[in-house]
Amino acid sequence: AQTVTQSQPEMSVQEAETVTLSCTYDTSESDYYLFWYKQPPSRQMILVIRQEAYKQQNATENRFSVNFQKAAKSFSLKISDSQLGDAAMYFCAYFGNEKLTFGTGTRLTIIP
Amino acid sequence: DTGVSQNPRHKITKRGQNVTFRCDPISEHNRLYWYRQTLGQGPEFLTYFQNEAQLEKSRLLSDRFSAERPKGSFSTLEIQRTEQGDSAMYLCASSPGMYNSPLHFGNGTRLTVT
8 A cells, every 4th residue: 555654744934935845655656646735724625736757857836846756755845935825734645546645744834 | 617615614413413415526527536634634535436436435434434426426425323533524526537637625524523
């Protein structure tokens, strides 16, 4: 079974600074997809970024980028120029066997 | 695209009662998923549908839980004889079903069993 591990229960960052959230996963598959989702206090889960495992190039979406290390099974999220609206729970997720498996999340606090 | 809609937003019930939640996916999304999320945890997979067919159920889904998607559109999740341990957020998500398609989540239904 696939597992996703987020070792940072909480992180904080000064507004306008950069922060990196860690994620590791375990799988025996070679083709899969990885996602970062954001869950603000309003609670709806929102897609932040996705990465196809067969692509070596790291995905980027505006201020959000990933560092995907397939051999190490690592998938970290970097948020640049942090904004107050980035405050939320961030979940790393692995898509395999037709479903998403989530990590336990990292609560990100933005310090004004 | 009006997004995934879940009703009710909140449900408070007494232990032993039955409850039913509804999920309306994004139109033309043929995949529909149910997840459960407890405080401080990530969502846990419960079950998913491809159109009206229920293709997988988690071991978390005990005999007291049943999910349906009768016409391949909306879905219901029923919990019979609720227990305090059922208190959680129940999330519904849908996707077009293509392998790299992200899941789109609803706002969830928060269940409190007293």
